[in-house]
Amino acid sequence: MAKSLLVISRQAPWSGLSARESLDIVLAGGAFDLPIGLLFMDDGVFQLAQSQAPSALQQKDLTANLKALEMFGVEDIYACGKSLAERGMFPGNLNLDIRHLPQEQDISELIDRYDHVITL
């Protein structure tokens, strides 16, 4: 059986390449049809904000890449409830429909369910 991988994305979309490059790992895993999960945590949840204006920073919009997750068959997408709340963000007001919102105490259990973990 294929080994599962959880990618924990912890960087805001405007703080360098980490958001994009962690998403690329997930999309590549999806392309190979591997069991892959993506957890947005800490500043990583800013990737889920609606109405982003990356062009103001002469940056490309990551939102389209996020939308590609579904196309690549990546369904196990999580956002840390506490990280959202701390940043004044709400599950109903994100650019992705995220059904799994583990609280802080559930994160270790989530990590435990995967064979491998990459945190970027």
Place this chain on the structure above:
Amino acid sequence: MKFAIAVFSAAHAPSSRRALLFAQAVLAGGHEIVRLFFYQDGVHSASGNIVAPQDEQDIAAQWQDFIGAHQLDGVVCIAAALRRGVLNEEEAQRYQKPAANLSNSWELSGLGQLHDAAQSADRLICFGGQ
């Protein structure tokens, strides 16, 4: 045990040195390294143009020696490398850049190699993530 090792930080970062020491310990302990995968700023470790001051460790050179000596599979993510100016001869020509700087021992390839390594390894150990 089979290890896949991913390095996300540049050669001058402490985590790259730790990764190298870990990799050496893996082999010394009789284990196997299925692949070393360099991503994000880790791709800089594959540059042959790093000049370390004489009284400092040249971790990039040590990586190259280590990989070469043990005939390991040292893979640099091509997309991350192109972005950061780490090119082999073929890519330098393709993008009409003045020089290739990828050291011997390394190979440019895609993220599929990271997933492939994770699939065949018992453990994926990452260095230099956030």
